[in-house]
Amino acid sequence: MAELRRYRQGEGAPDVALVEARRQSRRVVLSWADGSHGEFPQRWLRDHCACSACRHPLTRERLYSLLDDPLWTTLDTHDALAEQEVAADCLSLTWADGHRSRFDAGWLHQRRPGQALDTLLPRAAPWQLDFSPHHVSHAEFSDSQAGRQRWIEALLRDGLVLLDDGPRELETVSRIAEQIGPQRATNFGARFDVRSVPNPNNAAYTAIGLALHTDLPNWRQPPDIQLLYCLENDAEGGESSFTDGFAAARELRERDPQAFRLLSETPIDFRFQDDGHDIAVRQPVIDLDSDGEPCEIRFNNWIRDTLSLPLAQIDAWYDAYHAFWQVLREPQRRVELTLAPGQMVAFDNRRVLHGRNAFDPNTGKRHLQGTYLDLDMLQSHLRVLTR
Numbered sequence: 001m002a003e004l005r006r007y008r009q010g011e012g013a014p015d016v017a018l019v020e021a022r023r024q025s026r027r028v029v030l031s032w033a034d035g036s037h038g039e040f041p042q043r044w045l046r047d048h049c050a051c052s053a054c055r056h057p058l059t060r061e062r063l064y065s066l067l068d069d070p071l072w073t074t075l076d077t078h079d080a081l082a083e084q085e086v087a088a089d090c091l092s093l094t095w096a097d098g099h100r101s102r103f104d105a106g107w108l109h110q111r112r113p114g115q116a117l118d119t120l121l122p123r124a125a126p127w128q129l130d131f132s133p134h135h136v137s138h139a140e141f142s143d144s145q146a147g148r149q150r151w152i153e154a155l156l157r158d159g160l161v162l163l164d165d166g167p168r169e170l171e172t173v174s175r176i177a178e179q180i181g182p183q184r185a186t187n188f189g190a191r192f193d194v195r196s197v198p199n200p201n202n203a204a205y206t207a208i209g210l211a212l213h214t215d216l217p218n219w220r221q222p223p224d225i226q227l228l229y230c231l232e233n234d235a236e237g238g239e240s241s242f243t244d245g246f247a248a249a250r251e252l253r254e255r256d257p258q259a260f261r262l263l264s265e266t267p268i269d270f271r272f273q274d275d276g277h278d279i280a281v282r283q284p285v286i287d288l289d290s291d292g293e294p295c296e297i298r299f300n301n302w303i304r305d306t307l308s309l310p311l312a313q314i315d316a317w318y319d320a321y322h323a324f325w326q327v328l329r330e331p332q333r334r335v336e337l338t339l340a341p342g343q344m345v346a347f348d349n350r351r352v353l354h355g356r357n358a359f360d361p362n363t364g365k366r367h368l369q370g371t372y373l374d375l376d377m378l379q380s381h382l383r384v385l386t387r
């Protein structure tokens with residue numbers, strides 16, 4: 001059916017042999033051997049025809065254009081099917097204009113209207129208080145599909161995963177990223193070095209402690225996934241810490257619904273400026289999805305710009321921001337770790353806040369290399385691995 005993924009077959013799969021097809025007011029009602037039924041509007045069936053004229057056999061993209069099909073207007077009010085034929089493994093339809101469509105029984109079974117199509121992606125699970133991140137070894141990640149799959153699934157589920165025992169080689173982070181997809185470049189380049197440098201343009205390039213934050217909330221789309229690869233970490237201090245921003249936002253909603261509402265409904269300004277850039281956006285600190293659940297956290301005190309709000313809202317906003325910060329920084333929700341050379345942490349930058357303790361550059365070297373990846377590439381890689 002013009003798809004690279006097969007519908008479920010074999011042991012434990014439902015018996016998806018078709019047993020009956022009936023027509024009922026411009027719908028086709030199907031029954032399968034496992035006892036399930038599905039009603040399909042004729043328009044839906046015509047739209048999803050997967051013959052080589054309707055779907056390109058190589059690109060698998062839709063060629064059929066319902067908007068240009070004279071049959072479409074008929075389908076609105078009339079039965080436009082000339083004939084239907086049922087076999088155990090397929091439904092064959094002949095339309096009034098002579099076009100023929102053929103649908104696999106199992107493909108239709110998976111797509112019966114009202115049945116959510118399995119996305120095959122793990123859902124984000126908020127950290128519990130005893131949360132500790134999943135580890136995958138560099139060798140498992142590089143040499144086996146199963147290792148890479150576990151790494152991606154943990155990252156999608158927990159928003160944080162560790163990779164252990166990689167080489168102490170420059171640019172390894174880019175090689176790892178590119179096994180998944182192209183590096184997402186920003187104004188700091190495709191790959192960045194985290195160590196203290198003279199004349200820094202960013203707090204990360206100093207030795208000071210970094211309070212929990214998300215990177216680049218001043219972009220309309222901040223980077224999705226951040227990879228931080230440790231090359232050297234001998235300096236005293238510099239421990240990394242992480243907290244689940246979604247879990248903290250939900251906790252804030254419990255404790256202080258008014259603060260949660262203010263932070264999710266009030267856009268504020270974020271801005272980064274240097275000699276060549278001025279990247280700014282106005283967005284709320286907590287963004288919600290269509291179900292009202294947190295789907296993005298923008299929290300970065302360095303690049304929070306002038307707070308430009310009506311006078312009556314300013315104090316209330318500061319109170320709400322402070323209340324959220326109290327929850328975010330609670331030690332029991334924080335994962336703290338010292339990255340070892342050859343270890344990489346990957347996290348969902350739009351969900352998990354990260355920070356680090358100050359380090360003393362006089363006691364040793366600390367050098368991390370980082371890059372970003374788009375979530376789309378991660379999800380795509382997982383779908384391909386599990387085909």
Ligand SMILES: [Fe+2]
Binds near residue numbers: 204214215354
């Ligand atoms: Fe950062």
